[in-house]
Amino acid sequence: MLASLLLLTLLPLLLVLGLGVLVSMGRPVLFRQRRAGREGRDFTLLKLRSMRDAVGPDGQPLPDEDRVTAFGRFLRRSRLDELPGLWNVAAGDMTFVGPRPLLPETIAGLGARGAARGRVRPGLTGWSQVNGNTLLSLDEKIALDLWYVENASPLLDLRIVALTLWVMVGGERRSQAVALAD
DSSP: OHHHHHHHHTHHHHHHHHHHHHHHHOSOOEEEEEEEOGGGOEEEEEEEOOBOOOBOTTSSBOOHHHHBOHHHHHHHHHTGGGTTHHHHHHTTSOEEESSOOOOHHHHHHTTHHHHHHTTSOOEEEOTTGGGTGGGSOHHHHHHHHHHHHHHOOHHHHHHHHHHHHHHHHHOOOOOTHHHHHO
16 A cells, blocks of 8 residues: 555656656666566566667677666666556565565576575565665675575664665665675
């Protein structure tokens, strides 16, 4: 219910951001991708698009850093590209706090670690996102996600929400929690 209320409240902002995506990159405005949810069940993740569909002479997509637009960098740094994920929360596929949803093939490749990670619903933000996110390796993220699964609590979730707001303003930094999770 809170996610639905937030979606309605943030609708004007979402419309402005969607217009920014439309002007800077064209259609589609939303990025949709199949992701693994709780217990490995697939769902379609929604985000604001931050990259162009540019390809090289060989027809292969250019590297991400060559496809992200200036507006896309702003969306990613501020985490505003994640706002459409409130729909996923309202639909019950995600929650506000939990491990970020990964591709089903990534989860399958993690074996027992992927299954353990899938014991909880994925979240809009999570422990690995507030402790380094893109500055971390996949193994470091998984270690932090598994630490979260074992230590989840309402108080930890509140801490993650507060840290998420800090990251939105101050940017990403590796934290000491990375070493502790290993």
